[in-house]
Amino acid sequence: MPRGQPGSLQDWLAAFINHLKDERRLSPRTLEGYGSDLNVLIAWLEAEEISSWRHLTQHHVRQYLAERHRRGRSPKSLHRELSSLRSLYRYLLREGAVDANPALGVRAPKVKRSLPATLDADQLGQILDFTDNSPVGLRDRAIMELFYSSGLRLAELVSLNIDDVDLQEHMVEVTGKGAKTRRVPVGRHARQAIRQWLDARNTMPVIDEQALFVGVRGRRISRSTVQKQLHLRSIEQGAPRNIHPHLLRHSFASHLLESSGDLRAVQELLGHANISTTQIYTHLDFQHLAEVYDKAHPRAKKKRD
DSSP, X not given: OOXXXXXXXXXXXXXXHHHHHHTSXXXXXXXXXXXXXXXXXXXXXHHTTOOOGGGOOHXXXXXXXXXXXXXXXXXXXXXXXXXXXXXXXXXXXXXXXXXXXXXXXXXXXXXXXXXXXXXXXXXXXXXXXXXXXXXXXHHHHHHXXXXXXXXXXXXXXHTOXXXXXXXXXXXXXXXXXXXXXXEEEOOHHHHHHHHHHHHHHTTSOOSSTTBSSBOTTSSBOOHHHHHHHHHHHHHHTTOSSOOOHHHHHHHHHHHHHHHHOOHHHHHHHHTOSSHHHHTHHHXXXXXXXXXXXXXXXTTTSOOOO
């Protein structure tokens, strides 16, 4: 859309999505999320006979969120939808399409923040110590070790190329949210697992030669395959809960913070833009310390009858 020119709700949404894709270089999955959130809002605006982003007011935004909440939309989802709307209006303001951002000053329902699930180091050691030495088994072990060693997100892991891993320097270069890159250490067990996988990978019909992790047909592994394989390994190893990528990432962060106490370093390793996101792990650490206190301190122990 030309700067300052009138356009339909959908025209400006399309321009905004192109801006996110071309200028901010967001992932297709993130673009899909923005589009989904804002298309639901557009349907509501059209039902309310609001045909321009200029005509949306703070009252309309509150009315929309209240209606979505009544229909069972979770507070977390409403926060995301409100964030999408604020981002859209920042773009519209930049382009001169509106004069104000009606989403500012509007609050979504409060989100109850739950602590992420984790496993302790001994549990993870038992789960990662499986003996399947087939190419798929070696790949799955390398994937799980790398998740736990380096705290990667699922999208970050599946997008890795062979050249991103430097086993000599013990580092992996990761492309995270917003196409930002960071270098993260790779632990000894993960390095050994990756070396074994790379040997096995050479025996497979590799099509995508750049991908670090591939499926049985030689193509870059998909997110769904990683999730499926971790679930199967959970069952095989008798894990106390389902193993998924974020559980391994959460465990990495929790164990590292518990040992080091360095919140800023954990933030850097996780690739969090805001340290407030990382601070949830301080609650996990405190929870662990509280459990130790309850079990060990003479004044905390319950009296035996």
